[in-house]
Amino acid sequence: MKEKNSHSNAKRYGMVIDLDKCTGCGACMVACYSENNVPFKTDETNKLDSINWIRVFKLTNNKPYPDTEVCYLPMPCMQCDGVGKHGHSPCVSVCPAVATDYDYSTGIVSQIYTRCFGCRYCMAACPYHARKFNWWDPAWPADTKKYLSPNVSPRMRGVVEKCSFCFHRYQQARDKAYLEKRAELEEHEYQTACAQACPVNAITFGDLNNKDHAVYKLKSSPTAFRLLERLQTNPKVYYLTSKSWVRRAGDNYLAHEEPENMKTTVKEHH
Amino acid sequence: MNETPLIPPGVKRCSKWQFSLWMAAVTAVLLWGVYAMFLCWFKGLNQTNMNDAYGFALWIWADLAVIALGGGAFFSGFLTYIVGKDDLKNIINFAVIIGFICYSSALLILAIDIGQPLRGWFIFWHANVHSMLTEVAFCLSCYFAVLTIEFIPLILENPRLDKKPFLHHLSHNMHGIMAVFAATGVFLSFFHQGSLGGVAGVLFGRPFAYREHIFIWPFTFFLFTWSAAAYGPCFTILVTKITEKITGKKLVKDNVIHLLAKISGWMIITYIIAKTADTIYWAVVTAPNAGFTLMDFYASPTYNIGILFAEIVLCGFIPGLILITKRGRENPLLLTTAIILAVIGVSLNRWVMVLQVMAVPVFSFNNWYTYLPSWQEVATTVLPVAYGLIVISLAYRYLPVFPQEKELNPID
Numbered sequence: 001m002k003e004k005n006s007h008s009n010a011k012r013y014g015m016v017i018d019l020d021k022c023t024g025c026g027a028c029m030v031a032c033y034s035e036n037n038v039p040f041k042t043d044e045t046n047k048l049d050s051i052n053w054i055r056v057f058k059l060t061n062n063k064p065y066p067d068t069e070v071c072y073l074p075m076p077c078m079q080c081d082g083v084g085k086h087g088h089s090p091c092v093s094v095c096p097a098v099a100t101d102y103d104y105s106t107g108i109v110s111q112i113y114t115r116c117f118g119c120r121y122c123m124a125a126c127p128y129h130a131r132k133f134n135w136w137d138p139a140w141p142a143d144t145k146k147y148l149s150p151n152v153s154p155r156m157r158g159v160v161e162k163c164s165f166c167f168h169r170y171q172q173a174r175d176k177a178y179l180e181k182r183a184e185l186e187e188h189e190y191q192t193a194c195a196q197a198c199p200v201n202a203i204t205f206g207d208l209n210n211k212d213h214a215v216y217k218l219k220s221s222p223t224a225f226r227l228l229e230r231l232q233t234n235p236k237v238y239y240l241t242s243k244s245w246v247r248r249a250g251d252n253y254l255a256h257e258e259p260e261n262m263k264t265t266v267k268e269h270h
Numbered sequence: 271m272n273e274t275p276l277i278p279p280g281v282k283r284c285s286k287w288q289f290s291l292w293m294a295a296v297t298a299v300l301l302w303g304v305y306a307m308f309l310c311w312f313k314g315l316n317q318t319n320m321n322d323a324y325g326f327a328l329w330i331w332a333d334l335a336v337i338a339l340g341g342g343a344f345f346s347g348f349l350t351y352i353v354g355k356d357d358l359k360n361i362i363n364f365a366v367i368i369g370f371i372c373y374s375s376a377l378l379i380l381a382i383d384i385g386q387p388l389r390g391w392f393i394f395w396h397a398n399v400h401s402m403l404t405e406v407a408f409c410l411s412c413y414f415a416v417l418t419i420e421f422i423p424l425i426l427e428n429p430r431l432d433k434k435p436f437l438h439h440l441s442h443n444m445h446g447i448m449a450v451f452a453a454t455g456v457f458l459s460f461f462h463q464g465s466l467g468g469v470a471g472v473l474f475g476r477p478f479a480y481r482e483h484i485f486i487w488p489f490t491f492f493l494f495t496w497s498a499a500a501y502g503p504c505f506t507i508l509v510t511k512i513t514e515k516i517t518g519k520k521l522v523k524d525n526v527i528h529l530l531a532k533i534s535g536w537m538i539i540t541y542i543i544a545k546t547a548d549t550i551y552w553a554v555v556t557a558p559n560a561g562f563t564l565m566d567f568y569a570s571p572t573y574n575i576g577i578l579f580a581e582i583v584l585c586g587f588i589p590g591l592i593l594i595t596k597r598g599r600e601n602p603l604l605l606t607t608a609i610i611l612a613v614i615g616v617s618l619n620r621w622v623m624v625l626q627v628m629a630v631p632v633f634s635f636n637n638w639y640t641y642l643p644s645w646q647e648v649a650t651t652v653l654p655v656a657y658g659l660i661v662i663s664l665a666y667r668y669l670p671v672f673p674q675e676k677e678l679n680p681i682d
Binding site for chain 1 (some may be wrong): 407476628
C-alpha cells in the first residue's frame, strides 16, 4: 500500500566493476575530478593527503616474471548498507553531527559539507579509505575556477568529502522526470561520470533492486565479489574477476581458507 | 593595617623570585604551545603530519590519555564522599585539581583537533545520538563543569578570598554538598569514559578495534571506565610524589598514599583480568572471523607483539601485583615503579586503541601506515603539560591543597 502511494519505489543504486576489463587508464578518476570539482595539489606525490573520490589501485600477484599478473582496481565510496538494516554503514553511525547520512530512497551515503566540522571519526571508521579530508583550502590554478561545475558545491578546508555517486545527476534526472510527469527513471538517465567515462565499459551503474538494470544480473554473477565483505559493511559496489588471486586480495582470509569455497556470511539486504 | 597574605598561614613557600623564575620558564613552554595552536587554527590541520589514513593521531591519544589519567578525580571523589574513605580527604583536593587540568586540556585539544573549530558547537546542536563522540562531548563538558564546581571551594579558601564573609560561607556551604557533585561526577564519568571505550570498539570496519557481542557492550565501556578508575589514582599519586620531590616536603601521609595505592592495585588486577579475557576472545574468535590472525595485527616493527605484552603484563599485572601486596606498596622504590608502570600502561592502552587502529592495514594489498607527529602537534600536546604545571604551581602556592602539610612540615 505504502509503495503504491509513494512517488516511486526505493532504489538501491550500486555499481559493478569488471576488473578483467579495467586497463587502469584513470579516465574514471579524471572524469570524477572534473564532474565533482575535486580539488588537487600542485604536487600530488603524497597520496595520503590528496583528494580523490575514486582511486585506481594497482594490484599484483607478487609472482616473478613470467608469472606476474597485474590488476587495476578502481575504488569509489562503497555506499555501504551496513549490518542488520539499511543505513548502519560504518561512517553514518559514528558521525557526531549527522554530517553524513544514508538516503533511504536511493541507498546513497551523503556528505553535508556545511555540517561537517572535521572530527574525522568517519575516516577512522571507513575501512576503504574512501573518505578524504580537506587539509588545505582548494586552490584552482589560473582560470580553472571559471570551469567548475555549478551543480556541485566546492568544499572548504577542514571538512571531509567523498564520492556521492554523482548525486546531483540523480537530482537533475529526477527533476526532468517530474516535469515529464514520470515517477521512475530510465537506467540511462542517471549514470555516474566515472561509468560514462570508462572507455572499456568496465563500470556499470544502476539500481541493484531493478531487474531491468544491468547491475541486477551482474551482481549475481559467479565471479562477483565485494571488497572486505567479511567485515559486514555490505557495500553496494561489486567487482567481477576471473582471477582467484584478485578475489583473495579483496578480503582477508586465514591461510587455510579459500575465497571461492567460503559461503558469504553477509546477507544482502534488499 | 596589615594586608592578609595570599599564601595560606602556617606553611612555607619559596621566594617570589624563585617562583617567578619557575613560572617564566613554564610560561615560555606554554607560549610555544599557544603559538603552535594558533598556527593550527589559522592555517589549518595541514600544519600536522596527520593524513587520510591517520585521521586520528597524537592529539586524540593525548585526549584519551589525559581523560584516563584524570580519572583519579572521579574515583577518589567516589571513595571519599560516597564510600566514606575519610583518609582520602587529605588527597582529594589535589585529585580534583589534576582532574580539572586533565579535562580542561582534553577540551582544548579537541578544539584544536577539529578541522572547523568555529563549528565545534554542531556536536551539541546537530547531535547524532548514535555516535559515541556525541556522548563523549556531552558528558565531558558536563563533567568539566562538575570539576570546576568541585575546584571553586578550594580556590575560595585562599586567605585573601576567605576573608570576605560571602565567599567564606559560599565555600563552606559548597563543601557541605560536595557529595552530591562527587556522585554526579561518578555518574557522568561512567558515561564518557565508557563511551570513549566505545569510540574504537564500535568500528566494525576496523578489525583491530572492533569488539562484538558482550565484548562491545558492556565490555568496552566497562574496560575504559574501570581502567580510568584503576590507573587514574596512580597518576594522582605520581603527581603528588613529583610535587613532594620538587617542593622538598612531605605533603601527604603514607597511610593515605598506601590506601589509595591498595585500592588502585585491586582495581588494576581486576581490570587486567577482564582485559585479558577481552583480548583472548578477540584473538581467538572476533579477528579470525574477519580473516585475521592475532599476529597480523602485530606484524610491524613498531607494533610488534611486545606492545601487547607491555600493556597487559609489564604495565598491567606487575604494577597491580605490587600494589595489592603490603610489602610492595610500602616499599618506596616498588611503589614508585608500580605507579610509573601503571601510568605508562593506561597511556599505552589508549595509544594502541587510537594509533595502532589507524596503522593496521585492512586491505591485504596495503602496507602498514606510518606517522610521525609534526612539531606543531608536539607543541600543542606539550601545551597542556605546561598549563598543568602552572595551575598546580599556583594552586600549591596560594591554596591549602594538602590538609596535612602543616602537620608534616611545622614551621619553627
